[in-house]
Amino acid sequence: MEKFKQNPIVKKIGFNRLILIGVLILMYLAFGLFCSLMGRATFFNISRLYSAFNYTYFLGFLALGVTFVIGTGGIDFSMGPVMFCSALISGYMLTKMNIPVVLAILVSALVGTLFGLFNGYLVAYWKMPSFITSMASMMLAKGIGSVFTKTQSVSWPSSMEANGWYRNLVKIPLGGGLYIPTGLVILAIAAVICATVLNNTKAGRYILCLGSNKEAVRLSGVDVKVWETLAYVICGMMAGIAAIFYVGAYTTVQPGLGDQFNNEAIASCVMGGTSMAGGVASIGGTFIGVLIISVLQEGILAMGFQKDYQYVITGIIVLVAVYADIRSRKRRN
């Protein structure tokens, strides 16, 4: 075992992430087995995979964003509703006010970014606890989205309509029920960018360092407030981008929803080895975490269960992941 851990390739990917990939594969196989045992349609079907991916895209962006916030030792409970709020406002402007699609996409990203700035400013400059701040902006996002659309749900254009081209960002149909999963490619690119920012830029360095020991970083003459705010801004912007991938896959958004996605995004992060105490974050881990949650939710549906079963399992996964994190830190001290 120790020898395996010391293997250079294993070291590069990370032992914990390898385990996670193992879990992902096992889970996929297990769902296949259960589905056939229960006499349901096979799970190993390409359309199931597309469906799982639909979930991966928007959740992926949310989880990548929140990785930065958790890296600072904070938390963001507003991403899901912010994503919906962005989709509602930009969708409303697109369908009712006839702005161009490109502009609508920018509006969506902007709304998310503003929420991020709001959260970050309150946390970094006013020293408000991120837990409470983001809880408040979660409610604000729900309310504002609802007020803006006059409590109506908003449907983005379908692929048949003139403005439907944006859906190619998610997947490009090839006919015969086959697609090019462009969303996966874009998400992968986003993940690579995030990993680069986190590991190879000043912003990422300071975000992780201040998550580990903010006072020491401040006393090194670093403007910690700016960098802390930036983490929330990145998170908000990602929620705004996630909105496009949500409507690209599911078309319609309703006001007043979105909280469940916070939990799943945070769960993906924590599972992937990002420490809730801050200072340690892994984009690769988050990415695998997102895949696990996606397969999980698709598998539960395929077995004919309702979403509540997924919540139970996600809850348990989060507990196990956080416990493992605390244990490993205890051992190190």
Next chain:
Amino acid sequence: MGEVILTMKGIDKSFPGVHALDHVDLEIRKGEVLALMGENGAGKSTLMKVLTGIYKKDEGTITYEGKEVEFENPSAAQDAGVVIVHQELNMLSHLTVAQNIFIGREIMKGKLIDDEKMNEEAKKLFDKLNIEIDPKEIMGNLTVGKQQMCEIAKAISHDAKVIIFDEPSAALTEAEIEELFKIIRDLRDKQIGMVYISHRMDEIKAITDRVTVMRDGTYVGTLITKDSTKDDIINMMVGRVIYEDPKTESAVPKDAPVVLKVENLNAGKMVRNVSFELRKGEILGFSGLMGAGRTETMRALFGADEKDSGDVYINGKKVDIKCPQDAVKEGIGYLSEDRKRYGIVVAKSVAENTSMATMENFMNGLFINKKKEEEVSWQHVKALKTKTPTVETEVVNLSGGNQQKVVIAKWLTRDCDILIFDEPTRGIDVGAKSEIYTLMNELVAQGKSIIMVSSEMTEVLRMSDRVIVMCEGRKTGELDISEATQESIMHLATQRD
């Protein structure tokens, strides 16, 4: 003279790397106040912690009321009647006075807490001590002095026979101290034995009967208070042999330019009108007892804490330092006394910590040039002889001395002209200590200037060119190294208003 109620004999206690108590003796008598004195780190608190069961002793015996005892923990000591009134009060500020006094042993009426009865009992207790406090008052609304009275009352309510006061007067006003003394005299008449830890010479003279002096973890001797002078006590406290050669004269030329000038710096209660100058190539020692306000002065100067008023000049130019960023821009580096909290990011690598204050020098466009970062870190690791397997190693895995070197490397990378070393060798073993001394001497030889805050007298006398002494937030004196002695410094360090 009262009969002996508690005797500690040959108490020995070691921590990894430190011999904290070396066969110490102590004798507490009924109806007597015993002062326990010594410099910072002399072992007073450790001894009291051994007595009350917070630490286990390695050797020695404790005899209490004629029987040998070893208290398992503070509450066992409490139950036996040996209680300690801590310097930091252990109070729950949102509860009432009575609730605080009976915390953990609430008076019950069936399954419910009987607040009324607790108020009555607390009132009786206060009456007995002639304290005027309303038991129903919320603790947080009381002054620190009153809170301390409550703490004492709580101690008495345990039917205490021995009470230890750990620097009780540190946060009190004159009037409150008078009130405290009244209570202590009262307790003395009630035949309670007391230990009074304090640095304040005049209080020792006013309230205590005997003085036991400790130094470097050893028992030095005991004096009868009324027969001895302040000088007698100071001589016992500092009369150690200094093995390392103290500096005899300043290495700084008289006309060396002033690089830093601080005028009338004020910050909270702990920094009051502090003014001083630092010359180029000088090591300026800041001496004083615990709580003298030295660290607070440095933090205010560096912008780590807000200052109320005061001017700072660097190379004759007035500068406005509002936050650490400003200070760093002006070429000041600060090595905190508490490395783990303020100096390093323990979960990050040596390289990441080294480049922390100078990120912009390691940027290649948008990206960090990790190769350069590693190279520079290696240079510092070699130059400072930091013991670390790689520069990728997380700092948490290094020893205290090597962690300190990483912090030094961080500021050397920045090429700061003014370095503030706050307790540079605290928690560092002897070998690494002398390496850090050598390094400091090299730095001033290169023309940098150093402010060194130190609680170790030997360190101050060995390293400084000039010594500033502080007491209770004020600068009480300034000595050239040629005139500085342990005695002269200790005099200034205990010079209260």
